[in-house]
Amino acid sequence: MSSTARDPLPTGTAAPHPVPDAVAYLSGRWTVDRTLLDLASGAQGTFRGTAEFRAAGGAAYVLHIEDGELTWNGTVNRAGRTLRLYPGPDGTAEVTFADGRPFHALDLRTGRCSVRHPCARDVYDGTFTVVSRDEWHLRWRTTGPAKDQLHRSVYRRR
Template sequence: MSSSSLPVHPVPDTLAYLAGAWSVQRELSDGGHTGSFTGRAEFRIANGDEADEWLHVEEGAVEWGGATRQATRTLRMQALPDGTAEVSFSDGRPFHALDLRRGRWTAVHQCAADRYEGTFTVLSPDEWHLRWAVRGPAKDQLLTSVYRRVREPAQPQEGR
């Protein structure tokens, strides 16, 4: 069953929902070649003083063409007063808007002749899916990701 046919879970504040750690399972397809990414994503405030500036950091392993390599990615996120966010690349270039208030969002990013279309679907407080379709003269890619919230074990309290 595809993410688009599942019931959605609206969230009033996009970054409050995303805050914390998530496991990431991503299937990659590019012109008939396939691979995967397995890792972890963290959404956190960029620095302690500015609660409206966030980072989305992913780290993990990409398996492609019989080889496995470590991979990282960082995106910047700007919280907006209405519960949405603006996403940019780590160097500050704009990427896309993000609005999860209805539980589903489609973002479009044009990069030269390539069109990136991302569909974000929130399924529960602890799971969301992301599907990026990339089309262009030299690109025919599909990246399908499942994010599941990582629950950190409770730390024992001292004196108990």
């Protein structure tokens, strides 16, 4: 399937739930259910695990730590990632990779946020949608010479 093909995973129809403070909303523990699809090859996978958002760096930022199992082409492996969220004075946040490299801004005040992150010659387009006090969705569409992928995640408060 090419990158111009229709998105094979339907998006939610829930109206966005406004969040005045992204970091306050995300703080705590969440379950993560993620579907991964390589649109070029048709390969599919899942990630099941947890996400924790907790204060760090003397409360200067919040760590976003994911841990779980990635199933890809029948193989199951431990997987995870760590990001940092730096709160802004207006309820927004700047998200960086664990090593401090910039990733994207995050503004959930309307309940929905679209972001773009260039990575070498590929582009990551993300959409965050808060659907309730205890659930939010994240969709990443990656296009470029190295990747043609779609990742959809559902986070539920634990």
